Amino acid sequence: MLEIINLHARVGDKQILNGISLQVRVGEVHAIMGPNGSGKSTLAQVLAGHPAYEVTAGQATFQGRDLLDLEPEERARAGLFLAFQYPVEIPGVSNAYFLRAALNEIRKARGQEELDPIDFMDLAEEKLKLVEWGPDILSRAVNAGFSGGEKKRNEILQMAVLEPTLAILDETDSGLDIDALRIVAEGVNRLRRPDNATVVVTHYQRLLNYIVPDFVHVIAAGRIVRSGGRELALELEAKGYEWLTEAVPA
Template sequence: MLSIKNLHVSVGDKPILKGINLEIKPGEIHAIMGPNGSGKSTLSHILSGKSGYTVTEGSATYQGKDLLDMPPEIRAREGVFLAFQYPVEIPGVSNVYLLKAALNSIRKHHGQSEVDAMDFLTLVKGKVRLLEMDEKFLYRAVNEGFSGGEKKRNEILQMAILEPKLCILDETDSGLDIDALKIVSEGVNSLRSPDRSFVMVTHYQRLLDYIKPDFVHVLAHGQIVKSGGPELALELEEKGYSWLEDAEASA
């Protein structure tokens, strides 16, 4: 699905990622954990194509294609989905409009015709119920005036409708109360499938109580300093990040 090899990324002259290696197979859930400033967000941004970053070395291959060479919208149409840490408010563009534009772009990209208006509504309304959202949300402007929890739920709604192959969740748990976290997690869990992979970028272990990862990687100072199973997350919760950062510094 995704193969990241020796990836080095800078912002201006400042190196942020210093040789990331990561293999993600279909159906796997990988959690990327790390303290603030470790490069977690940079990793999710670089995978989704945000500008302002320079790749100085290494590669990221998605389904056999050079991911880093594609504009963001092509990545998205190819099935890469970034759930934003801070979803952007787009006043004046309704949720349903954006969903339709997005879905039809994907279909066009794959040589399919535009989605039928009735089928589209049936699809969207089904997903809205799944996420326990009010249908009125569809007709409101994208994220405008939404609470933190509503915004995150909206991200998952988009994900559920666009059916990506690789889902990158950037600090999805931040700003969520426990009820919203449950709903969002259930939404993500319902999307798990053998051909869909997840990368969850998170500071806290909390989210992983609800979405069980297959692998946990710890990012510090731009490198993966430790990888392991779900138990690693619990260890981090207990001991914090400093023991790993120290270990790396002395290594």
């Protein structure tokens, strides 16, 4: 589904990704871990097409298409979803309006009919259950005045509505208390299907107690320095990152 080969990227003059290669197949959950500043969030942003990052070398293919050649909105319409580490507030625009607008853009791209507000509300009410929320949240402005936990939950609600084929969760666990973490993780788990895939970017092992990965990759200095199964995350929890990152030249 996603194939990344030797990806290099920089922001301004600062080189951040130094040759990432990664393959994600349908049905899989990958965890990308690493210390602060290792480039793991940059990888997520580059895959979603953030304009601040410049890809200097390498390739990324998503369902057979050249991902790097697509605009961010084209990537979204093709089925890629990034749950933001810092979701943006959009005052005055209700969650319902925004979600329907996004869903209809994606449905149009898939050749499906747009949903009218009534059909949308039926669908949204189903999806709200996944994040254990009542309908009130739909009339609130997107993320405006939301707590950190509510913003992350809202990202998962968007993911539930948009049904991406590849979801990238960028530090979705940061700033969550244990209850919110459980709700968010359970939401993600219930959205898992044999025909989609999930990439979880995280600093901590904690989230992986809830969202169990098939593969764990450790990034340091913009490269994957170790890949393994779930046990690698537990090893990191016990030993920290130093034993893996010391060997990497800065």
